[in-house]
Amino acid sequence: MERLTTTERDTLARLDGASMLARTKEWAAINSGTRNLAGNATMAGLLADAAAALPGSVRLVPAAPVDTVAVDGRVEAIGHGDHLHLSVRPGATRRLLFFGHMDTVYGVDHPFQSLTTRDDGALVGPGVTDMKGGLAVMLAALSALEAGGVIDAIGYDVLVNSDEETGSLSSAALIGEVARGKHAAFGYEPALPDGTLAGARGGTGNFSVVVRGRSAHAGRNPEDGRNALVAAADLAVRLAAARAPTLAVNPARIDGGGPNNVVPDHAVLRVNFRPRDAAAIEAAGALLREIADTVARDHDVAVEVHGLFNRPPKPVDAAAERLFALVADAGADLGLVIGRRDTGGVCDGNNVAAAGVPVVDTMGVRGGAIHSSDEYFFTDSLVERAALSALSILRLGTPA
Template structure:
């Protein structure tokens, strides 16, 4: 750590692994799957209590109403948990935003509910890497930063719906991100310290297809088969894959008894454009495929959804932010690499506001979104030190292009 000034060494010296790990274990024991509202409420209460140690206002923001197509093709309200917001020195001229999420992919009744140790450094457990450990180390890093005569203002946003696209929090993300000099998001890094660079966009859609029912034996020619139309639409959309654009028809709902021509089907699909230009290409492709299938099968098709995560390209300001963070990591003796990824997160939404963002500041870990999820405990205090040092250097020197 020879690259650290005496002031920086004093700043990070009090950071210890044990309290960060203890908090991570406590939070990972709370099932906070996106649809488990009671679990999210319990998690939000724990977070509000913990983040109250920072010298700012802590509040819980209500989710924006969201609707989703149900299995019968009707739009239904989807309930979400509240989002935690912490505002520190809102009057400061220079401000940053730090974000994370309290929800996990593990439903209330998912069998993966407890933590255990695979070895002395590898903690196996639900949400440990993604991202209860990241939230815990973020708080430790901010608490350390606050001991160093800080002047930088910042907002912390921890939402409850990141794992399903942040539909009820995207407006809040945009509101808090605008005008910030930089953003740090606490998605997990890979076990070797690799961090996400450019990300594609992501859109989730549901095409609701209405045909016409008829008897499958007596007069099938009078029917308009919505399931066949859905299958045709899935094939046409899949054929639109190209370099920089993935298209994934994921599920078809609907149908009817075997003796009835089905008059309803719902095709759910996801697409991921690498660039804003490809997002426009994808939308044109969807529109063309829907028009063609509707005409060929004499059905009506109503499309819901859209690109909720814009593509995240890398500009000069983001390169400069990464330079600051990677130098801080090097001065701390931490390995760090930066590479493009196929995943998406709230960093996409922040980048769309014109704010440079580094979105894998969390714990090192892997096998996320699976019963094999794990984090490396040694990264908890290491990444907390990185957070404190990055905040301190953003405060003292800003971002130099």
């Protein structure tokens, strides 16, 4: 702490842990599972109110159209909530991006809906870590900086989408648009419990493979049928066998079938790919097409592939290394050891990096057990991580 300037100390003194905790609890009490459009609308309104305390213009951006494949193979539109965008000093020479998401993985019918406090003081609740605590950290850091007038030369955008947990399909174009041209970006996914940040990330692609066969009586004339379920299972086995060191393949689900005495005429295979690099994406696309063609021929069925690689891999290049170093140095001046670890998980940091912007995407609270009914975060990390953000942002505003 001895290395902090007077301006930096004054900025950090404005951080209020109690208000951040109250805001996190208020937001976590609102169910905003991705498909809960009413809950996301409530969250968007509250976030817009909070963001209005910052200078600049706030808008709610309608979600772009997204199609999904139903269990019967039909392609149908699916709705998403509005995304929040705040633009501050867009004419500034040095511009930054801060991003997060308002949606969670917990739907309205999920049993995990309430907040509790553990014996060690950690707060347990849906979305407290991923990422309503992170949103509170982001806004508190920016408010502290704006209150001191110390970042008047910096322009920035805040983007909070409503569909990150399902792949950001309705916000991907918006992310790319807002990210373009930024000097650096911070995302507010949670850090690990010990404060370690995510470094390089792999990519991901989700696909629904529709198989259409021919129904027949299972006892009288099964040879006239074309079993779509068997063909989908063959697809799954072949894809699973094709995994490689740079490509994880997870056949996750097969929808289809019907009565035991009917040869099933339709099935939908859901499969996830995790490529580590761009070459693996190309290989996976070719692999999927080849296996789909082989299964269609061998089983005399029609096979349609729907989906895309929605998040490219996120390497840590030289610009990202410099940004991580800046954050680590800021942490050291706060008495924190900021580690880094590569991960197979993905987030909107992948999309931001693909726009050519160096990014640290785990500037949120310290916590764990995300996407489970034990999700928790350490409440003292609110001030800690807001201080880390504020100090890093302040130093980003000073050209090297």
